[in-house]
Amino acid sequence: xxxxxxxxxxxxxxxxxxxxxxxxxxxxxxxxxxxxxxxxxxxxxxxxxxxxxxxxxxxxxxxxxxxxxxxxxxxxxxxxxxxxxxxxxxxxxxxxxxxxxxxxxxxxxxxxxxxxxxxxxxxxxxxxxxxxxxxxxxxxxxxxxxx
Numbered sequence: 001x002x003x004x005x006x007x008x009x010x011x012x013x014x015x016x017x018x019x020x021x022x023x024x025x026x027x028x029x030x031x032x033x034x035x036x037x038x039x040x041x042x043x044x045x046x047x048x049x050x051x052x053x054x055x056x057x058x059x060x061x062x063x064x065x066x067x068x069x070x071x072x073x074x075x076x077x078x079x080x081x082x083x084x085x086x087x088x089x090x091x092x093x094x095x096x097x098x099x100x101x102x103x104x105x106x107x108x109x110x111x112x113x114x115x116x117x118x119x120x121x122x123x124x125x126x127x128x129x130x131x132x133x134x135x136x137x138x139x140x141x142x143x144x145x146x147x
Contacts, residue, residue, distance in 0.1 A: 002071060005068050006064075006068065008060050008064045009060070009061060009068065012056075012057040012058075012060035012061045013057070013061065013136065013139075015053060016053075016057040016058075016061075017133060019050050019053065019054070020129050020132060020133050021133065023050065024126060024129055024133065027043075028122075028126060031043055036115035036118070036119060037115065040106075040109075040110050040115060040119060041110050043106075043122055044106055044107050044118070047103060047106070051099055051103065058095065062088075065085060068081075069081055069085065078146060079146040080142045080144070080145060080146030081143060083142035083143070083146060084139045084142050084143045087135050087138055087139040088139055091132050091139070094128055094132050094135070095132060097128065098124075098125055098128040098129070102122075102124040102125045102128065103121070103125055106122055109121055
């Protein structure tokens with residue numbers, strides 16, 4: 001059971017962080033060659049689909065992480081696990097802000113063809129995604145280094 005929880009946990013983290021890496025380092029730079037009326041609707045649609053997957057990953061990360069933590073007991077859990085939990089909760093909060101703030105405004109700006117506002121919101125999303133990528137790396141380091 002614990003191996004299954006660990007597999008699901010790591011898989012969800014890979015999907016989330018891998019998707020963020022792809023968006024920041026491949027898709028977004030390539031899309032910058034497109035004019036705003038093409039680039040911004042594309043990015044909004046891609047993010048809409050990806051963010052649905054992120055919500056599933058967050059659910060899996062929370063569920064599997066809590067099952068594994070509670071199976072050993074909070075007091076017996078390694079320090080790295082506690083750090084990962086704290087960092088993970090911060091990542092979930094950052095994503096919630098990103099989703100319900102800038103992403104919602106990006107979609108509205110794209111529908112209104114307000115390209116300057118849509119570009120600004122996409123920039124905010126990228127900054128928050130960069131923050132979550134760094135936090136994700138810190139969470140992985142915490143669990144790997146403090147066993």
